[in-house]
Amino acid sequence: MKSIIESFSEHGTFVQPDTLDYILAKENPQDFTSFITKNLKEYPLVLTINHIKNIEQSTKTVAESKPSVNILEKKELQTKMLLSIYGDEPQLKPRGEFELEYDDPDKDDQIDLPAEEPMDTKKPDLVEIKKVKGWKPKAKEYESEIQIIKDVTGNSNCEGTTSDFTKLFVDRYDVLRKILRSQRREIANAIPINRVKKSNVQEIQLIGIIKNVRTTKNGHKLIEIEDDTGVATAIALKNSPEVINMANEVVLDEIIGIKGQLSKNSDLIVIKSVVFPDISIQNEKHKSDVPVCAAFLSDIHIGSKQFMEKEWQSFLRWLNGEVGNSRQKDVAGKIKYLVVPGDVVDGIGIYPDQEEELSITDVYRQYEALAEQFQLIPDHIPIIMQPGNHDAVRPAEPQPTFEKEIQDLFSGNDITFVGNPCYFSLHGVEILSYHGQSLLDFATNIQQLKYNEPVETMKVMLRKHHLAPTYGGYTPLAPEHSDYMVIDKVPDIFVTGHVHLAAIGDYRGVTLINASSWQAQTSYQKMLNFIPDSAKLPLVDLKSGNITMMDFNSKFF
Numbered sequence: 117m118k119s120i121i122e123s124f125s126e127h128g129t130f131v132q133p134d135t136l137d138y139i140l141a142k143e144n145p146q147d148f149t150s151f152i153t154k155n156l157k158e159y160p161l162v163l164t165i166n167h168i169k170n171i172e173q174s175t176k177t178v179a180e181s182k183p184s185v186n187i188l189e190k191k192e193l194q195t196k197m198l199l200s201i202y203g204d205e206p207q208l209k210p211r212g213e214f215e216l217e218y219d220d221p222d223k224d225d226q227i228d229l230p231a232e233e234p235m236d237t238k239k240p241d242l243v244e245i246k247k248v249k250g251w252k253p254k255a256k257e258y259e260s261e262i263q264i265i266k267d268v269t270g271n272s273n274c275e276g277t278t279s280d281f282t283k284l285f286v287d288r289y290d291v292l293r294k295i296l297r298s299q300r301r302e303i304a305n306a307i308p309i310n311r312v313k314k315s316n317v318q319e320i321q322l323i324g325i326i327k328n329v330r331t332t333k334n335g336h337k338l339i340e341i342e343d344d345t346g347v348a349t350a351i352a353l354k355n356s357p358e359v360i361n362m363a364n365e366v367v368l369d370e371i372i373g374i375k376g377q378l379s380k381n382s383d384l385i386v387i388k389s390v391v392f393p394d395i396s397i398q399n400e401k402h403k404s405d406v407p408v409c410a411a412f413l414s415d416i417h418i419g420s421k422q423f424m425e426k427e428w429q430s431f432l433r434w435l436n437g438e439v440g441n442s443r444q445k446d447v448a449g450k451i452k453y454l455v456v457p458g459d460v461v462d463g464i465g466i467y468p469d470q471e472e473e474l475s476i477t478d479v480y481r482q483y484e485a486l487a488e489q490f491q492l493i494p495d496h497i498p499i500i501m502q503p504g505n506h507d508a509v510r511p512a513e514p515q516p517t518f519e520k521e522i523q524d525l526f527s528g529n530d531i532t533f534v535g536n537p538c539y540f541s542l543h544g545v546e547i548l549s550y551h552g553q554s555l556l557d558f559a560t561n562i563q564q565l566k567y568n569e570p571v572e573t574m575k576v577m578l579r580k581h582h583l584a585p586t587y588g589g590y591t592p593l594a595p596e597h598s599d600y601m602v603i604d605k606v607p608d609i610f611v612t613g614h615v616h617l618a619a620i621g622d623y624r625g626v627t628l629i630n631a632s633s634w635q636a637q638t639s640y641q642k643m644l645n646f647i648p649d650s651a652k653l654p655l656v657d658l659k660s661g662n663i664t665m666m667d668f669n670s671k672f673f
Contacts, residue, residue: 120149121275124163129510131163131276138165238475239485240418243429245492251437253449256496258406260452262532265546266539268514268600280595285325285369288582288599289343292371293323295393295581295604303373303391310345313382320385322348322374329366337363339387341374350374350385362390365576367561370585393581395606399625402608404543404658408452412654414551414613415633417506418489419482420462421475422636427651427668432492434666447655447664453542454497457613457631458504458551460486466506467640479508480522487525498530502538504551504614512594513537513553513584514601537583537600545608545658552612552630554584554591561586568646570630571621574610578603578623609656616641616648620663627663629654 120139124131131139142148155171274280297304306321324341331337335354340347352363366372373391378384417423433439434448461482462474476482490499503509503518510516515536517523523533534540537550558576559567565576577583583601584591593601611629618632632652641648653666 120145123149123153129163129276135163135165135168138168237478237481239481240423240425240428240489242488242492243432245432245436246438248437251445251449253437253451253494253496255408255450255452256494258408258452260498260530261541261543262453262498262500263541264532264534264538265541265605266600267517267535268596269516269533269535269538271596271598272514272516272594273597274595276595280597283597284595284599286344287597288585288602289325289371291599291602291604292393292581296323296371296373296391299393299396300373300391302375302389306373308345309341309343309348312348312378312385318377319388320374320376320378322350322385323371324348324374326366326368326370326372329363329368337366339363339366339374341372348385349383350376350387351379352387352390359387359389363387364564365392365562365579366390367558367580368586368588370580370582392579394579395581395624395626397624399606401625401661402541402544402546403661404545406543407450407657407659408543409447409450409655409657410453410455410542410545410547410609411451412455412457412611412629412631412656413634414457414611414631415459415504415616415635416456416486417459417462417633417635418486419474419476419479420635420638421473422638423462423475424634424636424651428489428634430668431651431653431666432489434668435497436492436494444666447666450657451497451655452658454493454499455547455549455611455631456499456501457549457611458502458536459506459613459633460501460504461507462635463506463508467638469639473638483508483522483525487528490526490529490531493529495530498532500532500534500538500540500542500549501526502534502536502549502551504536505553509536510594512592514594514596515551535600539605539607543658545656546605547609547611548603548605548607549611550583552614554586554589555612555615557584557586557589557591560590567615568617569619570612570615570617571619571628574612574621574628574630575623578606578610578626608661611654616646616650618649618652618654618665620654620665627656627661629656629663 121131139145139148152168152171303321303323306323307315309322309324312320322341324343326339327342327347328340337352337360339350341350352359354360374385374387375389375391376385376387379386437445437448440448461479464479471477476485503515505511509518513536517533517535537548539548555570555573556567558573559565565573581603583603584593587593607626609627611631613631615630616633617630619630621628631654633648633650636650637648651668654663655666656663
């Protein structure tokens with residue numbers, strides 16, 4: 117049974133208990149599991165009996181209507197690997213189109229012609245990089261120092277059971293309760309909820325997880341808060357503007373503290389203050405001992421017709437010291453690292469009618485095209501690359517890094533493949549890198565936040581010490597036994613992507629970066645009246661902490 121569960125969980129798919137019983141009831145469950153994985157067009161988050169029965173019915177129909185042809189079976193075996201990784205149905209010819217195999221006496225003498233590029237593949241051109249006389253980048257003088265601090269890759273252990281979800285929320289509660297108690301003195305004396313009515317104190321202090329939030333007809337805010345002993349209902353009164361503002365920032369499933377007092381009937385806690393974990397004003401910042409920079413290169417979207425090829429080529433030429441004024445070339449020479457926070461390719465089937473805007477309709481070839489472009493990045497610059505929601509990994513966060521078959525395409529580069537999110541350090545400077553899909557959840561659920569102001573949302577994430585607290589929103593969450601979305605360690609740099617905007621900021625000493633994109637406005641974005649701010653590259657000097665932005669839309673490049 118364990119091997120069957122692992123067959124699906126390694127692809128981020130959970131198996132419902134009744135589905136598992138159905139598989140185990142087969143004559144040979146392991147062979148039946150292989151049959152299912154072979155015929156899945158894509159791996160769902162949760163595997164149901166309906167998924168299996170649909171596969172059984174469809175394969176039965178094909179078997180009854182068409183004769184078996186050995187060459188097709190061989191072709192299916194060759195494409196099984198790609199099918200299991202990318203969830204995209206291989207473009208096989210109908211069985212009737214295959215030529216019959218027969219002995220050909222001249223077969224070994226035939227001339228092999230180079231394979232033609234598919235009609236639906238138009239890779240970006242490879243710009244010619246010229247060697248610049250006297251170009252000696254300073255970053256080349258230093259060895260790279262990359263340390264992974266926290267990453268789900270290789271540590272995923274969830275199967276989608278009720279027990280997994282329990283462990284996830286218990287871990288979240290335990291970690292954030294400790295942070296609240298140790299860092300927020302105003303709730304250092306928090307009591308269990310089941311002792312609220314028995315306590316004779318004037319001021320009630322609680323720590324719990326948000327079970328429900330709603331606004332009453334009279335404009336008050338009701339908050340249900342839960343811990344391992346019970347549930348309490350708290351109210352933020354509309355005539356207390358400061359309290360209402362704090363209550364309006366509360367979202368489902370997050371861990372907060374509440375200070376208040378019991379109502380006369382002892383059925384409500386009247387809120388005096390909502391306490392978020394937050395980070396210290398006196399946050400200690402790490403700095404590198406050597407004068408090198410990190411550049412942040414998000415949302416490349418290779419494979420899209422809207423990929424900004426001209427601007428991308430300007431970036432590559434600048435990175436190789438070929439273009440730019442003396443100051444810009446000096447900055448290029450100090451770049452030691454490229455951090456790539458997800459959506460490196462455009463993927464397939466991500467948004468409505470996306471296929472009409474793809475220049476490369478095979479996701480595997482999209483990664484091949486990216487690998488070719490990365491070959492033009494100077495050898496002394498290591499790349500830290502993580503997936504996003506467009507990439508060929510499981511959709512549920514935290515996302516483990518890319519499969520080995522994809523990683524092998526980049527064998528010519530010095531790339532550290534990490535999951536999403538990931539906490540790592542570069543020359544001692546600690547960085548939290550998160551693609552940022554939950555930015556939409558926050559903007560939807562907190563009125564004062566806007567989707568086109570990602571830095572403000574990132575500040576809220578730091579205040580809550582959590583990247584994506586709400587289960588069941590736009591961001592799919594996997595029930596890992598440890599909550600990898602908790603910000604349990606305050607970073608020096610916090611970077612996101614996803615929203616295709618270029619923005620920088622600061623919150624209590626933490627450098628905030630939203631890392632732009634390399635895709636022009638898509639028809640879907642146009643329909644939503646969203647204008648991206650693309651082809652910009654944020655850079656951080658790891659020694660001084662200074663941050664700047666290079667704009668490759670400039671005619672200078």
